[in-house]
Amino acid sequence: MQSGDDEIKEIFLSEAFEQTEELNKLFTHLEKNHTNKQAIEAIFRITHTLKANAAGMGLEDIAAIAHVLEDIFNEIKTDNITLNQDLFNDLFKANDILCALINQVKTPGLPVKFRGIKTKLEVRVKKLKDEASENNLQDAAHTSQAQLNKDYKKPVLKRKSPSKAQLEKASRLTKTILTDAKTGIDMIHAIQALAPSETTDPNPEESIEKEAAKNKPADDTKIVISENIHIPVRKLDNLLNLVGELIIEKDRVIALNGEHGKGRLNEYTRLQRITSELQFSVMDIRLVQVNVLFNKFHRIVRDVAAIENKKVNLLLEGTENEIDRNILQIISDSLVHLVRNAISHGIEPKEQRIRQGKGEHGTLKLSAKSEKNEVIIEITDDGQGIDPKRIAKKAIEKGLLTKENASLMSDEDIIYLIFEPGFSSAEKITAISGRGVGMDVVKKAIDSIGGTVSIDSQTGAGTTITLRLPSSMAMKGALLFELESGAFAIPLSYTKAVIAISKKEIHQIGNNLMTTHLDKNISLIYLNDLFNLKQLSDSGKEKFMLRSFNKSSMDEKLHIIIISFNKKDIGFVVNKLLQQKEIVEKPLCKPLREVKFISGATILGNGNVCLVLDAPAIVNFLFKGSKPSTHQSQFAAETNY
Incomplete structure (x- = not known):
């Protein structure tokens, strides 16, 4: 049995992981469009909430990083600093540190170093604020000079020169207003009080009370409780195991009493219906929308494209389709590998795409759809496709295929050699590809849950990899x-x-x-x-x-x-x-x-x-x-x- 503190900790971790994933997504959107006010406001709200939650849990390290991010976006909201690529790199790194700190709360390990990025962000923000202030002063100076030049060109009206006493009086008044702005404001208020308008309320306190009474809800003592609750996955797994045991026991009871229980047919039918409804209800609770996984790829695509020096747009479709959470967890690493491969092997560099008449931005699409008891996930790119001749050549070089067998195989069968252990078509080893590990692991993961993977590729046009997955592993x-x-x-x-x-x-x-x-x-x-x-x-x-x-x-x-x-x-x-x-x-x-x-x-x-x-x-x-x-x-x- 868990204590109340453990329950609160699990709820915090669940929310914190969702918040950092959302930050990755919003940072990616804002990086492409610096004027996205909605993204700026959303980031500010998330960092403020995360800071407050972490502080309430006594997690000062997480609160400190979230506080710095909150300050940064407060300055961005008020146009005190402007966004640039260096700042975005630091923002992504800070979010990675946040994820590491949150993971440490879940599974304690070596301490996470965070003060470096915290200090770096503080220094960078101060520098950007100073630059923005200097630019504002320069703009103000240019504006003042332009106004002076404009005024200088105006015709000068001849009027009587002021006396010495008038000049001295004006000088004293100007110094007073410039020295103490509050005095100037008080003077304005005093003037307004001496000359009340027709709309002035003779009893402002009474009016305020009346206005408050108008806006007061009919019943301000009513407590509203959220209809959603956070349930740890382990509890759902335990519940599902119990339902499985119940179904097995139900089958056993019906089988043992089948011969002697003909008069109890209605009872058995009712038992069958109740257990079936309970089973599907529990399975339905375990279903999550695929956008839980898809939203992670905004950051992944951004990072891989930066490493490969390519420009890639990510499109998501069918994110509302649901699938068993355990299946989503099992295929997450496989999907990451397929996306990285699509960018590294599939989408061409900008210069090559322009020569081929394509746009300089490649397109990677993740889509999901439901069919009967299956969920179909497709990873589609508009890159160069898979060349069967190149695959066959690499397979022969690695000893996976002989020339004689290669000549007898269809292009489709040759393409499927990429799932062989140790196979890689990369010419050189990079941080993304060329190590000969990956596609065979993807295949094993899909096979382990009863799914299938297929490839449709056209040279020069792109590739679509289709994963057909069961919607649930429970039954x-x-x-x-x-x-x-x-x-x-x-x-x-x-x-x-x-x-x-x-x-x-x-x-x-x-x-x-x-x-x-x-x-x-x-x-x-x-x-x-x-x-x-x-x-x-x-x-x-x-x-x-x-x-x-x-x-x-x-x-x-x-x-x-x-x-x-x-x-x-x-x-x-x-x-x-x-x-x-x-x-x-x-x-x-x-x-x-x-x-x-x-x-x-x-x-x-x-x-x-x-x-x-x-x-x-x-x-x-x-x-x-x-x-x-x-x-x-x-x-x-x-x-x-």
Whole structure:
């Protein structure tokens, strides 16, 4: 159970992280348009709020940096200083320090050095104020001189010269007004009091009370409480786990009492409805809009473009679409890498774009849309696209591909080589690219949540990378089937079709099995043979993977689940198809999590444990393998992959 102080701390951290992200976004907008008054006002409000909140929590370091930023934008609001690029660089750095200080509150570590940037900002602001004051004085001097010149040209009227006494009196009055401005103001008030106008209120205090009474609300004792509350994510995760346990228990109760509970059909139906509504309600609470992630990219695009010396405009679309917060967190690093790659590899330098007839500013678009139970995120740039010939050349140089195989592959298949571990098309290593790490990690992250990634690129026109992600990880659709050892499940996101054919419709080519589905050749594998391997290297042994096929009769009907992953289709031969079902998948604990080809487990209504297949791992093993054997190489060659 958390204490009240811990709850307040979590609320502060949640708000503080949102505020620093918003500052990054507003700084980026203001950097492009220095006259954006709305951005200036918003930054001033955010820094003022952050300063007050941090001071209230006793976090003086955070309050000090926020206070300096507040002072800066107060001066900008009043036109006492003007914005320039050096100041923006310091503002971004100060916000990074703020993020580090806030992170330190969350996870204490080494102290964050902040006094350097604080002092630098104070000195820079003082210098800018001095420059602005000097410029204002010069402008005033020029204005006064111009007025004098103008007055000098006016015709001079002859009038009687003032007497010596009049001059002395005027001199004394001028000195008095210039020495003490307050005296001059008091004189004006006195003159106005001696000559009241017709609208002067004879009883101002009574009028003020009447005016206050008019503006007073009907019931000023009413307390308004916000309809929104901050809930730590760990509490939602715990609630979701409990709902998952409830669903499993509900299935077990219905299964156990199914035969003897026919008279309780209405009760079971009501239980089914309530648990389903509870499940979807909890899942809905965990959904967040994708702009939570998209808004971070204003700063990222700005920094990467500056490093690459390129000009890039960021467009965001579909930010109101919702997705599970955990999925958003898992793909955040992948999305950062894709955006950095689009700027580094895709968008050309300004000079090259002008030569090609493009605008000097490149365009990077992040868009999101929802389709059924999926959220589709696209990263689109208008750069030079991906050149298949260049990719093939790099792959051959790195030993990932032979010239013979390259000549047999389509341009689309060659482009997908960028997801191979260690592959990089960069000519030199920079802070952004060229290290051979990244796209394979992106692919693994997307695969781990049951998503897919695809590429559409046109040389000279640009590239679009599409991520298809499940909208929630809490529940997933699965197809249950049976092998000799029991029940298994495979996610529906990888299931393309289910067919039943006879053995005579299967053709043996070397050590591999093939069949035809929708006029396309499909490789087949008996899952029993795969799971009976004592070690993975045995898969290359002669006819080891044909044992079940050779034992079956020619007229036997075979149940096949066709899996599609990474643009590769393969058929899994199983003993029996069971049902399609929504499952709550749980990760395996050590040491079982090291078991190959299994991603997790669920519990069925009969109380039995059902293992969930890791379809991407199986497909990758069959087509590649960590150390390709003769069988695997032949398997890939015969299926034209």
